[in-house]
Amino acid sequence: MDYFVVKGGNELSGQIEVSGMKNAAVAVIFACFLIEDKCVLENIPDISDVRTSFSILRAMGATVRYLTETTVEIDCTNAEGGCSPFDLVRNMRASYYLVGAELGRFGKAKTGCPGGCDFGIRPIDQHIKGFEALGANVTSEGGYIEGKAQSGRLKGSSIYFDRVSVGATMNIIIASVLAEGNTVIENAAREPHIVDLANFLNTCGAKITGAGTDVIKIKGVSSLHGCTYALIPDMIEAGTYMIAAAATESRLKITNVIPKHLESISAKLEEMGVEVEEHDDFVIVSRKGKLKKANILTQPYPGFPTDMNPQMCTLLCLAEGVSNMTENVWDNRFRYVDELTKMGASIKVVGKTAVIEGGSGFVAAPVRAVDLRAGAAMIIAGLCASGKTTIEDIHHIKRGYYDIVGKLRSVGADIREISVADK
Numbered sequence: 001m002d003y004f005v006v007k008g009g010n011e012l013s014g015q016i017e018v019s020g021m022k023n024a025a026v027a028v029i030f031a032c033f034l035i036e037d038k039c040v041l042e043n044i045p046d047i048s049d050v051r052t053s054f055s056i057l058r059a060m061g062a063t064v065r066y067l068t069e070t071t072v073e074i075d076c077t078n079a080e081g082g083c084s085p086f087d088l089v090r091n092m093r094a095s096y097y098l099v100g101a102e103l104g105r106f107g108k109a110k111t112g113c114p115g116g117c118d119f120g121i122r123p124i125d126q127h128i129k130g131f132e133a134l135g136a137n138v139t140s141e142g143g144y145i146e147g148k149a150q151s152g153r154l155k156g157s158s159i160y161f162d163r164v165s166v167g168a169t170m171n172i173i174i175a176s177v178l179a180e181g182n183t184v185i186e187n188a189a190r191e192p193h194i195v196d197l198a199n200f201l202n203t204c205g206a207k208i209t210g211a212g213t214d215v216i217k218i219k220g221v222s223s224l225h226g227c228t229y230a231l232i233p234d235m236i237e238a239g240t241y242m243i244a245a246a247a248t249e250s251r252l253k254i255t256n257v258i259p260k261h262l263e264s265i266s267a268k269l270e271e272m273g274v275e276v277e278e279h280d281d282f283v284i285v286s287r288k289g290k291l292k293k294a295n296i297l298t299q300p301y302p303g304f305p306t307d308m309n310p311q312m313c314t315l316l317c318l319a320e321g322v323s324n325m326t327e328n329v330w331d332n333r334f335r336y337v338d339e340l341t342k343m344g345a346s347i348k349v350v351g352k353t354a355v356i357e358g359g360s361g362f363v364a365a366p367v368r369a370v371d372l373r374a375g376a377a378m379i380i381a382g383l384c385a386s387g388k389t390t391i392e393d394i395h396h397i398k399r400g401y402y403d404i405v406g407k408l409r410s411v412g413a414d415i416r417e418i419s420v421a422d423k
């Protein structure tokens with residue numbers, strides 16, 4: 001198994017460019033399945049979840065070709081439903097968008113149950129509730145999800161989600177753009193990637209309003225056409241490098257960002273004594289001196305993002321005093337705590353809250369990336385630790401961070417990937 005080696009202690013300086021957003025990319029890529037035409041997507045991050053999405057679409061009859069390193073043309077004209085490759089689908093969470101896309105285009109869907117990071121039980125009852133409201137019968141048995149529109153085509157309807165779900169909101173948008181009549185989604189998630197998906201689909205001829213608020217309205221259209229569309233930058237990748245700068249007492253310019261999307265992260269960093277300078281499309285993060293403790297609650301957007309929980313918890317380990325990190329989105333997000341403890345962190349998890357006794361710093365240790373963002377946290381801890389940290393299970397990190405080794409090395413970090421084939 002390949003692994004990363006991080007030698008801590010270097011100050012970072014220079015600039016890092018953020019790539020396109022993973023969670024927007026995977027939704028937009030599967031939404032292309034709705035369109036019998038060519039779509040050109042720009043600012044696509046070259047990460048394994050994106051490559052897997054392309055492999056799934058290709059296996060279903062789509063053509064996908066890279067025009068540049070970050071621009072991809074997808075043509076789903078000849079794509080067929082019901083034939084997504086089971087092994088690939090269950091490797092990633094976002095493959096659940098295929099259910100919405102197949103139901104929207106063909107009125108029926110069959111695909112494997114989605115995989116993704118292990119945060120405990122990850123139900124899709126709100127997705128199913130939405131599909132059923134649009135007139136589909138949906139069953140989930142034997143590792144497969146199957147759905148069929150009772151009248152051959154989905155029918156617009158009103159859906160009130162029982163809890164805010166990013167995936168369910170995106171999936172019902174995807175399913176309903178080609179439905180007959182109007183759909184209203186209430187208690188919708190408001191993440192920037194939901195706005196991005198809606199903007200992409202509207203550029204293709206959909207009629208979606210209200211994305212970014214908790215009420216989204218969709219007027220069904222009979223077909224969509226291709227377009228050229230650039231994805232938004234990844235706020236979680238940006239936040240990860242902002243924390244890397246703060247943790248290593250460095251100054252970094254982080255480019256290709258939308259500062260508005262980073263507000264909850266920037267505000268917490270500033271509360272902790274880190275300087276965040278916002279410009280049109282870049283931020284400069286610098287830290288000199290001690291970090292102050294803080295209490296954080298993860299929440300759906302615009303709250304503090306759950307996908308920054310492990311990285312921020314790592315930073316809180318360096319702050320003086322006792323901090324709390326309360327996780328309100330996932331039941332089991334603290335699996336990384338055991339790994340940070342191996343590096344000298346003092347953290348106790350009490351129910352939904354990690355109580356962090358900060359100030360003691362990190363020591364190098366062999367650790368695992370237990371999931372994607374946990375892996376990013378291990379890198380940050382390794383950058384601060386005295387000695388050589390090895391991080392295994394880096395395939396999780398590669399699902400969501402394009403060239404994290406190259407980007408960090410370019411600002412002075414001592415991090416290398418060791419490929420077992422090299423040994």
Ligand code: EPU
Binds near residue numbers: 128
């Ligand atoms: N939930 C339900 N029923 C549902 C759907 C969700 O109870 O039908 C619950 C979940 O169990 C969770 C909460 O609602 O407790 C929020 O889940 P959500 O549906 O919003 O999460 P998701 O769509 O499956 C996406 C991201 C995650 C990110 C969450 C929250 C993708 C592919 N994944 O997951 O990203 O943590 O939203 O922001 O978009 C990551 O990028 O590292 C990652 C895990």
